[in-house]
Amino acid sequence: MDFKSSEQPTLAAGPRSEDALPATATAAVKVVVVGGFGVGKTTLVGAVSEIRPLTTEETMTQAGVGIDDTAGVSTKSSTTVAMDFGRISINEELVLYLFGTPGQERFWFLWRGLFEGALGAVVLVDTxxxxxxxxxxxxxxxxxxPFVVAINSFPSAPGYPVDELRAALDLPDSVPIVSCDARDRTSSRDVLLTLMRYLQSLAMSQVS
Incomplete structure (x- = not known):
C-alpha cells in the first residue's frame, strides 16, 4: 500500500530544545538519590528536574509479595526497577545529573553502577x-x-528533634540533616544545595 510522503509522521531529530544542556555549563556532577522503598526518591527527582525525567517505574505485581517490605506503604502501586534520571542547573555553570536508585533490596545489585563516578548522595528518610x-x-x-540526610515530610510522619534522628541513624555530627518536601521543587533544590555546600566543605578540609 502506498502512502504520500506528506502523510508520514515527522519525528523531531535530536533532543527537545528545553532539554538541551545550557550553553554556559562548564561542569557536571553526578549525584545519587537513595533511600528505602517508598521514601519519595522518584518524586524528588521528578519535582526538581528541569528536563522531563526518565523513570523506570512499573506496576507492582504479585512477584514482590513476600519479598518487598511494603509495611507503611501498602497503598503504593508502582515502584522503580532500575533508576530515575533528571538534571538541574545549580547555577549558570554547574549542572547536577540526578540518579534515583531503586529501594527494594532485590534491586540493590544495580547500585554499584549507579554509584560509579558519583560525587555525593542524598539519603531520603521517612520517619x-x-x-x-x-x-x-x-x-x-x-x-x-559523602551524603546528606533529607527527612521527607510525609503528612502522617512523626517529627523528631535532629539530635534524636542523628542518634537513631548513628550519624556523626558532620553529616547534615535537613527537612524537605520531596514534592516541592524549591525544597528539593535546597536539599541539593545542602549537599553541594557539604561537599565543598569536605574538599576545603582536605586542602587545609
Missing part, C-alpha cells in the same frame, strides 16, 4: 520507617560516598 534507612546508609559509608 515512620527509619529502619529501612539503616542498610542504605551503611552501604554509602562502606563505599566512602
Amino acid at each position: 515512620r520507617r527509619l529502619e529501612v534507612s539503616f542498610d542504605v546508609i551503611g552501604r554509602l559509608e562502606e563505599r566512602g560516598v
Whole structure:
C-alpha cells in the first residue's frame, strides 16, 4: 500500500530544545538519590528536574509479595526497577545529573553502577520507617560516598528533634540533616544545595 510522503509522521531529530544542556555549563556532577522503598526518591527527582525525567517505574505485581517490605506503604502501586534520571542547573555553570536508585533490596545489585563516578548522595528518610534507612546508609559509608540526610515530610510522619534522628541513624555530627518536601521543587533544590555546600566543605578540609 502506498502512502504520500506528506502523510508520514515527522519525528523531531535530536533532543527537545528545553532539554538541551545550557550553553554556559562548564561542569557536571553526578549525584545519587537513595533511600528505602517508598521514601519519595522518584518524586524528588521528578519535582526538581528541569528536563522531563526518565523513570523506570512499573506496576507492582504479585512477584514482590513476600519479598518487598511494603509495611507503611501498602497503598503504593508502582515502584522503580532500575533508576530515575533528571538534571538541574545549580547555577549558570554547574549542572547536577540526578540518579534515583531503586529501594527494594532485590534491586540493590544495580547500585554499584549507579554509584560509579558519583560525587555525593542524598539519603531520603521517612520517619515512620527509619529502619529501612539503616542498610542504605551503611552501604554509602562502606563505599566512602559523602551524603546528606533529607527527612521527607510525609503528612502522617512523626517529627523528631535532629539530635534524636542523628542518634537513631548513628550519624556523626558532620553529616547534615535537613527537612524537605520531596514534592516541592524549591525544597528539593535546597536539599541539593545542602549537599553541594557539604561537599565543598569536605574538599576545603582536605586542602587545609
